[in-house]
Amino acid sequence: MQRNDFIRYTSLLGAGALLRPFGLFAQKGAADFPVVRTPLAQRKFRSVAVEQAIARFHQQAGNKELCWLFENCFPNTLDTTVDFSWTDGRPDTYVITGDIDAMWLRDSTAQVWPYLHLVKEDEPLRLLIAGVINRQVKNILLDPYANAFYKDPAKLSEWKDDLTEMKPGIHERKWEIDSLCYPVRLSYHYWRQTGDTLPFDAQWKKAAQLIVQTFREQQRKTHKGPYHFERRTSWATDGVPLGGYGYPAKPVGLIHSMFRPSDDATVFPFLIPSNFFAVVSLRQLAELAKAIYSDTAMAADALALATEVEKALQQYAVVPHPVFGKVYAYEVNGYGSHHLMDDANVPSLLSLPYLGAVSAKDPVYVNTRKFLLSADNPFFFKGKAGEGIGGPHAGVDLIWPLSIIIRALTSTDTAEIRRCIAILQWSHAGTGFMHETFHKDDAAKFTRHWFAWANTIFGELLYKMLEERKEVLG
Numbered sequence: 038m039q040r041n042d043f044i045r046y047t048s049l050l051g052a053g054a055l056l057r058p059f060g061l062f063a064q065k066g067a068a069d070f071p072v073v074r075t076p077l078a079q080r081k082f083r084s085v086a087v088e089q090a091i092a093r094f095h096q097q098a099g100n101k102e103l104c105w106l107f108e109n110c111f112p113n114t115l116d117t118t119v120d121f122s123w124t125d126g127r128p129d130t131y132v133i134t135g136d137i138d139a140m141w142l143r144d145s146t147a148q149v150w151p152y153l154h155l156v157k158e159d160e161p162l163r164l165l166i167a168g169v170i171n172r173q174v175k176n177i178l179l180d181p182y183a184n185a186f187y188k189d190p191a192k193l194s195e196w197k198d199d200l201t202e203m204k205p206g207i208h209e210r211k212w213e214i215d216s217l218c219y220p221v222r223l224s225y226h227y228w229r230q231t232g233d234t235l236p237f238d239a240q241w242k243k244a245a246q247l248i249v250q251t252f253r254e255q256q257r258k259t260h261k262g263p264y265h266f267e268r269r270t271s272w273a274t275d276g277v278p279l280g281g282y283g284y285p286a287k288p289v290g291l292i293h294s295m296f297r298p299s300d301d302a303t304v305f306p307f308l309i310p311s312n313f314f315a316v317v318s319l320r321q322l323a324e325l326a327k328a329i330y331s332d333t334a335m336a337a338d339a340l341a342l343a344t345e346v347e348k349a350l351q352q353y354a355v356v357p358h359p360v361f362g363k364v365y366a367y368e369v370n371g372y373g374s375h376h377l378m379d380d381a382n383v384p385s386l387l388s389l390p391y392l393g394a395v396s397a398k399d400p401v402y403v404n405t406r407k408f409l410l411s412a413d414n415p416f417f418f419k420g421k422a423g424e425g426i427g428g429p430h431a432g433v434d435l436i437w438p439l440s441i442i443i444r445a446l447t448s449t450d451t452a453e454i455r456r457c458i459a460i461l462q463w464s465h466a467g468t469g470f471m472h473e474t475f476h477k478d479d480a481a482k483f484t485r486h487w488f489a490w491a492n493t494i495f496g497e498l499l500y501k502m503l504e505e506r507k508e509v510l511g
Contacts, residue, residue, distance in 0.1 A: 070105040073469040075116040082115040086159035087152065094503055099511040102462060103499060109469040111496025114148040114489045120188060121165055127235075130168030131188040135487035139185045139208035142176060143298055145169055146219035147383070147490045151497035153223075153230050166227055170236040173220040177244040181251040182264050184216045184300065185209045200267035200281060211296040212255070212264050214311035215384050217248045218318040222392075225321035228329070237329045245322050249339055252315060252346075255293045257286070266295055274301035274429050287371030290349035298382040299430040305368035305376055309354045310384040312346055313394035319343035355401055360413060364405040365389075378416050379409045380428035381437030387426065390447045397447055410444070420477030423460035427474060431484055435474035438464055438491050442471075442498050454502065455509040461495060471495045 077083075094107045120131040132145035149166050156163040176186045180202075187194075190206035197203050201210045224236065254262040265281030277283050277295050283306045286293060292315055294308040323339035326332045356375045358364045365386050366375035379386045387409050390397040397403075408414060409426065416427050418436050426440035427433070438461055445457035465471060466480040471492050473485035502509050 069101055070469065074109045074112070080112075080116045081119045082121060082161075082165060084112070084115055084152070084155070084159050084162045084165075086155035086162055087112050087115060089158075090155065090500060094500065097503060097507065097510075098499075100462075103458070103510055106462065106465065106469060107496055107499045110471060110492035111151070111500065113470065113492035113496075115152075115165075117487065118148060118489045119165060121168055124171075127171055128164045128168030129171055130165050131172055132169060133489075135489040136485060139187060140172070140176070141185045142173055142216040143184070143213070143219045144490050145173065146223040148493050150223065150226075151493050151500070153226055156227075156230055163231060163233070166223070167233065167236050170220070170224050170227060170241070173223070174236075174241050174244045177217065177220065177247060178240065180204060180207055180210065181217060181244075181247050182212045183207045183210045184213050184296070185211075196268070198269070200269075201265060209300070210266060211300055212266065212294065213296045213298060213300070214252070214255075214292055214294040214308060214315050215298045217251060218311070218314045218384070221245070221248065221318040221322050221325075225325060228325065234329050237325065242326075242330055242332075242335075245326065246335065248322065249319070249342060252292050252319070252342060256288065256290060257293055258288045262293075264295070277302055284370065285372075289353055289371040290345045291353065291369075291371065292346060297380055297428075298384055299380050299428050301380070301428070301430050303368055305370040305374060307353065307369045307371060309350070309366055309368060310386050310389060310394075312350055312354070313389055314384040314392055316343045316347045316350070317392060317394050319346070358404070358408055358413075361404045361408040361411075363401050364408050365401060377408070378414055379426055379440075380416065380430075381426045381440035381443075382428065382430070383439065383443060385426070385440070385443065387440065387447060388443045391443055397449060406447075418477040422475060422478055422480040423464055424477070425460070431474045434477050435484065436464075436477055437474050438471045439494065442491075442494050445498055446501065451506060451509060454506060458498070458502070458509055 091108050091111065095104045098104050118133045118135060122129050132140050132148055134141055134144045149169055152162055156166060185208035187206050187208055193205055194203065194208050196209050199210060203210055261282050266277045267281040268276045270276055283295050286306045291307040291312050293306040294303055294311050295306065296302055297308060319339045320343050323336040326335040326339065353369050353371060354365050355363050356366045367378045367386060368376040384392055386405055389395045389402060395402045410417060418427055418434050423436060425436035427435045427437055441457050441461055445454045448454050464475050464480045466483060472483040473488045474483060476482035
């Protein structure tokens, strides 16, 4: 679809011409629940396929409140966070997280991920996601160690005085393995869904090679590598000790990550769920290199690194637990020290099957899951309002809906899934949206009114259940 066709198509959406068949459901919901979705004229992007998905959910799901929540949450990324344009004849999509005007490589992938299965029936939506890939490539080439960026390449960050190599256009420079995994995940599955190779130009290949290079640098086999980070702050989770390089770790083949996907500093630098994610991403990258560029050397390089990291995981990631047996540690240092916990942000140990890193039936994962969802996990909270995993980022006794959603998405137990959905339905506290966290005893005490990732992945869960386990939506 060319730019002029795109404009005409989305103009029809803006005028409501293609939305009239679905207006009935919005009006029906208004009788029971307040209208909280962004008004049509103020939405950033309108997708016919997404509106059809909303209509289908209304038609087939029995729980009216879940229908209302789906209508609010599933399109929230498109309604409120995307900025689509054309740059040099190519789609370009800047995606903010919600209440922070910056684009995280992680969040931008996760926010559009649930729409991938709809792109074949919605050309503007496909172009929007292609634009996310193009923008992510620009960001990686600007700095592979940064986690969040601005649309304006000249903008200076509020964190410009961090003791690291900050550049204009970068919001934050916290090195997180997953920041480079998520763009590969999006690119790979976009290609598998569409067969479109236009985003995979010379710049994409250069960014992919830089990803492999950065992972190798952060194995730190012979030296500390180029990355260091310190911040003048009283928050321990915002800084990296020992000159910004972190606590020592034995060079065993695992990749160092100075920060978790929560943007909190790691304790031990080998973050296990992120290393698992890197193995998956490197294999996907290798497949793309071979299929699109016929570059067998590039593919072999990525596969060799994936194999090396995987072998190191087999040797260092599994530790004994006195109650649950062999489990995956959250962080290790290669010297024998390990950290037993989980954080709600993805990649997490709980999310490993969701990311395609391990099977949900893997015995070590099964043991780990039991541990994570028990009082033995220091960040598992249970109270009057629900139960779930949190993390240091927001504080104790605060449950992240994201962890409850991931629990449901990785479960094979209908009763467990139904319970997760019930907690999530309760946790919105009358707002009609998901939040970053809510207090275990009072869902009305929550953080972040506008957190698009949580909204959209909740929509992903509900739509998946509509297709696979409709009985949990009654």
